[in-house]
Amino acid sequence: MFSIxxxxxxxxxxxxxxxxYESIGLLAPAERTEGNQRRYTAEGLERLGFIKHARxxxxxxxxxxxxxxxxxxxxxxxxxxxxxxxxxxxxxxxKIRQLRSLEQELARISTGCSGDDVSENxxxxxxxxxxxxxxxDH
Amino acid sequence: MFSIxxxxxxxxxxxxxxxxYESIGLLAPAERTEGNQRRYTAEGLERLGFIKHARxxxxxxxxxxxxxxxxxxxxxxxxxxxxxxxxxxxxxxxKIRQLRSLEQELARISTGCSGDDVSENxxxxxxxxxxxxxxxDH
DNA sequence: TATAATATCTCTAGCGACTAGAGGTTCAAG
DNA sequence: CTTGAACCTCTAGTCGCTAGAGATATTATA
Ligand SMILES: [Zn+2]
Ligand SMILES: [Zn+2]
Ligand SMILES: [Zn+2]
Ligand SMILES: [Zn+2]
Numbered sequence: 459m460f461s462i463x464x465x466x467x468x469x470x471x472x473x474x475x476x477x478x479y480e481s482i483g484l485l486a487p488a489e490r491t492e493g494n495q496r497r498y499t500a501e502g503l504e505r506l507g508f509i510k511h512a513r514x515x516x517x518x519x520x521x522x523x524x525x526x527x528x529x530x531x532x533x534x535x536x537x538x539x540x541x542x543x544x545x546x547x548x549x550x551x552x553k554i555r556q557l558r559s560l561e562q563e564l565a566r567i568s569t570g571c572s573g574d575d576v577s578e579n580x581x582x583x584x585x586x587x588x589x590x591x592x593x594x595d596h
Numbered sequence: 597m598f599s600i601x602x603x604x605x606x607x608x609x610x611x612x613x614x615x616x617y618e619s620i621g622l623l624a625p626a627e628r629t630e631g632n633q634r635r636y637t638a639e640g641l642e643r644l645g646f647i648k649h650a651r652x653x654x655x656x657x658x659x660x661x662x663x664x665x666x667x668x669x670x671x672x673x674x675x676x677x678x679x680x681x682x683x684x685x686x687x688x689x690x691k692i693r694q695l696r697s698l699e700q701e702l703a704r705i706s707t708g709c710s711g712d713d714v715s716e717n718x719x720x721x722x723x724x725x726x727x728x729x730x731x732x733d734h
Numbered sequence: 735t736a737t738a739a740t741a742t743c744t745c746t747a748g749c750g751a752c753t754a755g756a757g758g759t760t761c762a763a764g
Numbered sequence: 765c766t767t768g769a770a771c772c773t774c775t776a777g778t779c780g781c782t783a784g785a786g787a788t789a790t791t792a793t794a
Contacts, residue, residue, distance in 0.1 A: 535716035
């Protein structure tokens with residue numbers, strides 16, 4: 459049994475974040491000492507690790523909630539888990555595509571002015587004012 | 597002189613967003629009719645177009661504020677504008693790198709299970725529980 | 735001109751996923 | 765038993781909007 463501070467250190471998740479997860483029901487309410495302080499077991503650490511990892515991979519709290527549900531019922535079909543992972547993968551890929559398009563435009567805009575002119579003649583400013591100067595959608 | 601609804605249609609920016617921009621000082625307060633409704637000119641449309649385009653390229657509202665400042669002083673050096681654009685470009689590139697790393701892991705995790713097993717044996721769930729199974733940092 | 739339909743007004747609250755701070759209590763070391 | 769670090773709850777703030785309530789203004793038609 460260890461404190462929230464210990465858990466925080468072990469899992470590398472900030473204390474307020476742990477309390478937040480509990481408050482929204484992502485973590486089960488921790489046991490408490492007589493003085494009302496939270497106490498955790500290795501299981502809690504594992505749970506938090508799962509959450510942390512999934513968050514780092516970009517899953518929403520809602521998705522993680524479903525994943526944990528599944529984990530708690532080892533006999534259920536894992537169909538939903540793979541669905542969620544694939545959805546997440548698609549979302550990441552879409553985001554990458556969009557950012558790449560932004561990157562192109564920003565690179566073009568950035569190199570269009572060396573920064574030693576007056577703002578009236580600045581290509582950066584006119585490019586921002588004028589989407590027609592862009593090559594792609596974004 | 598046209599209404600906020602017209603402006604919204606022309607600029608393809610939602611009405612509450614226009615009011616929001618005004619409320620945070622990104623758009624100058626619009627002129628008003630006797631009955632207190634906002635009225636805009638072509639200049640307002642241009643301004644909003646600038647903001648919209650910059651937002652689409654990922655600039656923060658704060659950065660856009662600085663860019664507009666610059667635009668309003670055509671004689672000033674445009675150094676800050678290029679700086680902001682380059683910073684933004686770097687941020688986008690960093691984000692892309694991070695997302696690519698996520699993509700790799702997610703692709704691996706996704707293909708690890710076809711979704712027709714029970715959750716106990718699901719590779720998706722165990723991979724999420726275990727960062728050690730990952731190849732890269734993220 | 736009267737009425738009705740549509741548009742606009744302000745204000746407040748909500749989203750997601752935290753983060754920070756105030757003000758008070760409990761724990762553990764010495 | 766004292767001290768100081770760690771913990772507690774609660775509220776509010778972050779960013780960039782978005783949605784809704786309830787009131788008022790404008791516009792089009794009869
Ligand atoms: Zn320039
Ligand atoms: Zn553009
Ligand atoms: Zn599976
Ligand atoms: Zn990992």
